[in-house]
Amino acid sequence: MVGPRSWLGGLFYRSSNKRSDKNLDRNLTPIQQKRLRRLQERLVIPFDETRPDHQEALRELWKAAFPDVHLTGLISDQWKEMGWQGPNPSTDFRGCGFVSLENLLFFARTYPSSFHRLLFKRDGKRATWEYPFAVAGINVSFMLIQMLDLHSAKPKSIPGINFVKILSEDEEAFDVLYCIAFELMDAQWLAMRASYMEFNEVLQVTRTQLERELALEDVHRIQDVPAYNLLYQ
Numbered sequence: 001m002v003g004p005r006s007w008l009g010g011l012f013y014r015s016s017n018k019r020s021d022k023n024l025d026r027n028l029t030p031i032q033q034k035r036l037r038r039l040q041e042r043l044v045i046p047f048d049e050t051r052p053d054h055q056e057a058l059r060e061l062w063k064a065a066f067p068d069v070h071l072t073g074l075i076s077d078q079w080k081e082m083g084w085q086g087p088n089p090s091t092d093f094r095g096c097g098f099v100s101l102e103n104l105l106f107f108a109r110t111y112p113s114s115f116h117r118l119l120f121k122r123d124g125k126r127a128t129w130e131y132p133f134a135v136a137g138i139n140v141s142f143m144l145i146q147m148l149d150l151h152s153a154k155p156k157s158i159p160g161i162n163f164v165k166i167l168s169e170d171e172e173a174f175d176v177l178y179c180i181a182f183e184l185m186d187a188q189w190l191a192m193r194a195s196y197m198e199f200n201e202v203l204q205v206t207r208t209q210l211e212r213e214l215a216l217e218d219v220h221r222i223q224d225v226p227a228y229n230l231l232y233q
Contacts, residue, residue, distance in 0.1 A: 026161075027154075028154050028164060029168065031168045032164050032165065032167070032168045035164070035167045035168050035171055036150075036154070036164055036167065038171070039150065039167065039174055040150060040151070042098070042099045042102065043097065043099055043145060043150060043151070044097070045097055045098040045099065046093075046094075046097045046098065047090055047093035047094070047097055047098045047100075047101060048098075049074070049088075049090040054098060054101070055074060057098075057101055057102070057105055058074060058089060058090075058101065059071065059074070060105060061082075061101065061104055061105050061108060062078075062079075062082070064105065064108035064109060064112070064115070065082055065108060065115075065116075065119060066081070066082075074088075074089075074090075075087050075088045079134075082119065082133060082134045083119075083131075083132030083133035083134035083135055083136065083137075084132070084134045084135065085132070085135055089134065092134070092135055092138060093138065095138055095139075095142060096138050096141045096142045096145075099141060099145075100137065100138045100141040100142070102175070103137065103140070103141050103175060103178040104134065104137045106172075106175040106178070106179070107137075107175075107178065107179045107182060110175075110176075110179065111179050111231050111232060113232035114179065114182075114183055114230075114231050114232045117232065118133060118182060118183070118186050119133050123186075123190070124190040125190070125193070126190075127189075127193070127194065127195040127196065128195065129195050129196035129197075130196070131189065131196065131199050131202075136182075136185070136199065137182060139199075139203060140178060140181050140182050140185060140203070140206075141178060143181070143203055143206070143207055144174070144177060144178060144181055144210075147159060147160070147207050147210065147211060148160040148163050148174075157211075158211075158214070158215045159210070159211045159214035159215055162214050162215065162219060163177070163214055165220070166219070166220070166221060166222050169220070169221055170221065170222055172222075173222045176222045176228075177210075177222060177225070179231055180210075180222075180225055180227050180228055180230065180231060181206060181210055181227075183227065183230035183231055184206050184209060184210065184227045184230060185202060185203060185206040187230060188202050188205050188206050188209070189202050192205070209227070210225075210227070213225050213226050213227060
């Protein structure tokens, strides 16, 4: 069930849950700086519905989601079936930019079983008013950017610092973490027996769990994050 446009804006929130640690003042290595800078460059690209590459990415997302259904246009009521708030998805991207589309497309291509399971709400006892898949995905992107402190010159939180270490080993770590976070969010949704108006609470619980997992001492690769096991390829 897709709600009013104010629903999207109400889900974007900021948190300053920072922890002090002896490692906080360590300088980034050259490879960490390079990978972080590349990721930060992605974060500032707005979605531009006039750019052919952005249009194509949107079409590719539709093909990945509904391979047997012809898309009539980039502005179409069909998009509501994926959980966009209206017939034009570009209006929803304003909250987080092109990276949120990249995240969704990466999820669809890399973990198609998980992607479709969440898109079609195949597991568990679902609420009468479910969260809209695509808009929820944008909020997951935004939550991760805030949680990892990615707009800073270097992260100041334990999860953010540990993530940059992981990123130096795997340049796709942010995209994979997005998939993990989406899966974890859905698992929390089911565990809490949540409904439409409780999405913000579910997202906060998801963030707290991810912060705990990224702070674990034995997490050195993205595959070491405990919630990684939720993913299905």
